[in-house]
Amino acid sequence: MESIKAKLAKIVGPDYVSDQPEERYLYAMDPGTMPPRKPDFVVLPENTAQVAAIVRLANMEKIPLVPMGAGLVLSGLTRALKGGIILDMKRMNRILEVNEISRYALVEAGASQGMLQAHLKKHHPGLKHSMPDAPPMATLAGNVLIHGSGHLSHAAGFHSDMLNGLEVVLPSGEIASLGSCAVSPAWFARAPLPDLAGLFLGWAGTTGIVTKLAIKLYPRYKYEDILIFVADKPETVPDILYRITGAQIAEDITAWMTPKPLWAKGFQHINITFAADSKEELIWKRNLLRAAVKPYLESKEAGFMPLPPPMKHRFLQVPASDLARFADIKKGGGFEYVGAIMPVDRFPRAYQEGLNIAERFQAAYSLGARIIGVNHCMMFFYAYAFNRADAADVERAQQALEATNTAVLAMGGIPWKAEEPAQKQILAKMNPQMLGLMNQVRAMLDPNGIMNPGNWEVN
Amino acid sequence: MYPLQYDPHICENCSSVDCLTRCQYMHFDLKTAREEKNRILEQADTRVLADCVTCYACEEYCPNGNHPFYQIVELQEKKDFLPAPAPITRQQIVMMQPKGNLQPAKVSAPLVNLCAFPMLAGSIRGKLFEGAATVSGNDIFCNIMWLHFGKNSLIRERVPQSIERLHTFFLAESGLKEMVCFHDECYGAYTQLAAAFNMAVPFRPVHLFEYLNRRLDELKDNIKPLGAKVAYQRPCSNRLAPHTDLLLDEIFRKIGVERAVREYDRENALCCGGVLRGHQKDDLADDLQRRNIEDMRAAGAVYAVFNCPFCMFTLGEAVAEKGLFPILVSDLCQQALERK
Numbered sequence: 176m177e178s179i180k181a182k183l184a185k186i187v188g189p190d191y192v193s194d195q196p197e198e199r200y201l202y203a204m205d206p207g208t209m210p211p212r213k214p215d216f217v218v219l220p221e222n223t224a225q226v227a228a229i230v231r232l233a234n235m236e237k238i239p240l241v242p243m244g245a246g247l248v249l250s251g252l253t254r255a256l257k258g259g260i261i262l263d264m265k266r267m268n269r270i271l272e273v274n275e276i277s278r279y280a281l282v283e284a285g286a287s288q289g290m291l292q293a294h295l296k297k298h299h300p301g302l303k304h305s306m307p308d309a310p311p312m313a314t315l316a317g318n319v320l321i322h323g324s325g326h327l328s329h330a331a332g333f334h335s336d337m338l339n340g341l342e343v344v345l346p347s348g349e350i351a352s353l354g355s356c357a358v359s360p361a362w363f364a365r366a367p368l369p370d371l372a373g374l375f376l377g378w379a380g381t382t383g384i385v386t387k388l389a390i391k392l393y394p395r396y397k398y399e400d401i402l403i404f405v406a407d408k409p410e411t412v413p414d415i416l417y418r419i420t421g422a423q424i425a426e427d428i429t430a431w432m433t434p435k436p437l438w439a440k441g442f443q444h445i446n447i448t449f450a451a452d453s454k455e456e457l458i459w460k461r462n463l464l465r466a467a468v469k470p471y472l473e474s475k476e477a478g479f480m481p482l483p484p485p486m487k488h489r490f491l492q493v494p495a496s497d498l499a500r501f502a503d504i505k506k507g508g509g510f511e512y513v514g515a516i517m518p519v520d521r522f523p524r525a526y527q528e529g530l531n532i533a534e535r536f537q538a539a540y541s542l543g544a545r546i547i548g549v550n551h552c553m554m555f556f557y558a559y560a561f562n563r564a565d566a567a568d569v570e571r572a573q574q575a576l577e578a579t580n581t582a583v584l585a586m587g588g589i590p591w592k593a594e595e596p597a598q599k600q601i602l603a604k605m606n607p608q609m610l611g612l613m614n615q616v617r618a619m620l621d622p623n624g625i626m627n628p629g630n631w632e633v634n
Numbered sequence: 635m636y637p638l639q640y641d642p643h644i645c646e647n648c649s650s651v652d653c654l655t656r657c658q659y660m661h662f663d664l665k666t667a668r669e670e671k672n673r674i675l676e677q678a679d680t681r682v683l684a685d686c687v688t689c690y691a692c693e694e695y696c697p698n699g700n701h702p703f704y705q706i707v708e709l710q711e712k713k714d715f716l717p718a719p720a721p722i723t724r725q726q727i728v729m730m731q732p733k734g735n736l737q738p739a740k741v742s743a744p745l746v747n748l749c750a751f752p753m754l755a756g757s758i759r760g761k762l763f764e765g766a767a768t769v770s771g772n773d774i775f776c777n778i779m780w781l782h783f784g785k786n787s788l789i790r791e792r793v794p795q796s797i798e799r800l801h802t803f804f805l806a807e808s809g810l811k812e813m814v815c816f817h818d819e820c821y822g823a824y825t826q827l828a829a830a831f832n833m834a835v836p837f838r839p840v841h842l843f844e845y846l847n848r849r850l851d852e853l854k855d856n857i858k859p860l861g862a863k864v865a866y867q868r869p870c871s872n873r874l875a876p877h878t879d880l881l882l883d884e885i886f887r888k889i890g891v892e893r894a895v896r897e898y899d900r901e902n903a904l905c906c907g908g909v910l911r912g913h914q915k916d917d918l919a920d921d922l923q924r925r926n927i928e929d930m931r932a933a934g935a936v937y938a939v940f941n942c943p944f945c946m947f948t949l950g951e952a953v954a955e956k957g958l959f960p961i962l963v964s965d966l967c968q969q970a971l972e973r974k
């Protein structure tokens with residue numbers, strides 16, 4: 176009988192399938208704290224037809240399938256929890272269309288953030304997409320599918336809100352188009368049809384494999400600027416954010432709180448980036464932002480950090496490199512964070528809990544919050560760096576993450592891109608009807624349970 | 635400790651009130667200037683405490699050398715009237731605090747003090763600074779900046795420490811008696827400010843312009859005159875050592891550049907605006923920068939010349955956008971020496 180490897184090789188070609196120990200070792204882990212889980216095979220398809228053929232094969236063989244972009248989610252969601260095939264999408268990285276006037280880009284699921292950023296800069300300098308601060312090799316699909324956020328999230332919400340449509344290989348191997356592209360040749364919106372994209376957003380690859388997606392693009396203005404607002408009373412931050420977001424001027428608003436360098440310790444910094452087509456407009460926008468927080472400036476309770484222009488360049492980098500630099504402070508390649516989606520009014524408590532947990536576990540920490548929409552919610556992050564070569568350090572970070580997830584749920588927040596133990600905590604709190612509906616959807620789409628099993632499961 | 639050498643009787647008897655009537659940022663006729671001066675003397679509330687942009691100019695304008703600016707800062711602190719928001723001030727205090735990691739070192743002359751700007755080490759090069767050693771960083775930071783933050787207490791606390799460290803860690807250790815101050819702030823701190831606060835300085839601070847003049851004389855055969863017109867951005871701390879502004883004229887003459895006659899130079903120099911952004915006075919900073927750069931251009935300058943690195947950080951990009959070449963005085967001299 177033909178082996179699974181041989182069948183996979185027939186689909187993608189022998190160079191793009193492996194069951195070798197090196198590959199199985201490398202694909203078993205990500206930079207986070209979750210323990211390695213080895214896949215049986217790694218396969219790199221080149222097109223949708225190949226993906227569909229692999230899914231049909233997995234169904235026939237009842238072997239698990241784990242879709243993977245860059246594997247940078249950090250919470251171990253691309254580990255093969257029950258063995259099987261890791262479907263690495265990186266070869267499917269074409270940028271298929273950029274529609275200038277309707278401001279969207281259609282890409283294959285393996286296209287990376289950096290590729291689209293470079294492509295737009297070169298061919299469509301008046302457009303940009305919302306970049307996360309992840310390393311640029313992170314895929315657009317991987318990020319949209321986990322409800323990621325980035326440099327235009329204050330202006331336009333979660334990256335999943337910026338999704339216009341999907342092409343998906345269903346667990347049956349059928350290929351579905353969702354959004355306007357289901358009816359029209361153009362990928363301009365998810366409205367006005369029943370919104371089935373939600374069947375694939377936030378599901379951690381347990382409902383299908385996305386092969387194409389269209390995302391919204393936004394104007395790239397000629398001039399950009401940044402203000403950094405500094406406060407030292409966390410209880411004032413929700414009001415400050417309410418005021419700044421109310422101006423609806425910024426593109427991105429991200430707070431950061433870190434004990435190092437020493438001058439940053441104990442302060443809440445709020446980076447506010449904005450852009451314009453002329454210097455005059457830029458100053459006008461800056462003035463509106465300043466006016467929004469006037470009572471704080473007048474009382475001198477808080478204010479903007481003086482930033483000579485050369486110092487601004489670092490803060491205007493997209494993606495910002497500070498978190499990546501922090502990720503490496505312990506060396507040894509270990510980094511994970513709890514991103515908690517929660518209401519902005521929870522900021523003071525979220526901040527205090529972060530400090531308490533870092534102290535309790537003696538963890539190297541960095542805290543922050545990216546504002547989503549007009550203060551509609553925030554992605555509050557508790558980042559812990561650790562040395563992967565030091566088992567005690569890994570365990571400490573793991574415990575800190577677990578404690579953070581518990582604290583976040585107790586505050587009324589929800590851990591984002593939750594790792595296996597956090598998923599269990601969320602499911603334990605979840606409305607039973609929602610959980611039941613999730614199980615029904617999965618059973619219907621994936622009766623053989625081949626899609627990324629072990630995730631979003633009660634047992 | 636370190637009482638300010640300020641004599642209220644001198645101000646009481648002063649009829650011209652130059653400190654306020656000549657101020658470029660607050661506009662007083664003589665009558666209101668006298669009233670505000672009296673309020674300062676009575677330590678009563680006065681708009682001067684809120685509106686002072688901390689440009690140091692009144693230290694130069696005062697015909698009696700009575701330190702009106704330092705007295706204003708004294709009152710700002712006493713009456714808890716800090717020019718910048720509290721967290722900004724607190725953050726700067728931590729940012730600039732001594733790190734305590736200085737090691738004593740034997741250094742060769744000339745010893746050049748780069749203040750808190752280690753990134754300027756690249757400017758200390760070539761024949762101009764042959765054999766020079768440099769020191770920089772928070773531990774030897776002159777700390778004069780606290781005048782912009784209403785914090786004479788930090789001047790009293792940190793300036794003597796820096797003096798002591800410079801002396802014991804480098805100068806005494808190396809048998810040196812003098813130190814070149816790359817930045818006007820250091821020179822102002824160790825000459826005029828230290829004297830105003832009765833602080834002993836056991837070495838001779840040498841202003842960069844004095845040093846450059848000396849070197850340009852020694853290297854005169856290597857100078858190729860630049861033949862360009864320059865606009866000079868006179869920094870706030872040069873107000874503490876006005877005589878050195880004439881030394882700059884000498885330098886310009888030696889390297890063959892013409893100092894553009896413009897409205898905002900010399901005693902009428904405008905603040906670069908950097909500190910004002912910390913005071914949250916962006917509108918004023920915008921206005922000053924616009925007027926200043928327009929004035930530089932109208933005067934036909936090719937270079938915008940700075941001696942203060944902070945002024946250059948603040949204005950450099952803006953002047954470059956308007957077609958002027960931003961450069962430090964020492965680098966301009968290097969150009970005249972390196973020109974083929």
Ligand SMILES: Cc1cc2nc3c(=O)[nH]c(=O)nc-3n(C[C@H](O)[C@H](O)[C@H](O)COP(=O)(O)OP(=O)(O)OC[C@H]3O[C@@H](n4cnc5c(N)ncnc54)[C@H](O)[C@@H]3O)c2cc1C
Binds near residue numbers: 241284308502
């Ligand atoms: C330093 C640093 C900074 C970061 N900053 C941000 C940030 O600012 N904003 C942010 O949102 N994230 C951030 N991240 C988190 C993460 O790296 C990104 O969200 C990243 O975009 C995830 O993309 P990926 O390609 O690595 O996805 P992967 O890790 O490969 O996959 C993520 C999930 O999506 C599923 N998946 C992937 N591709 C498909 C597909 N084609 N079909 C179906 N399911 C699929 C996977 O199974 C997995 O469950 C950061 C990470 C780091 C290391």
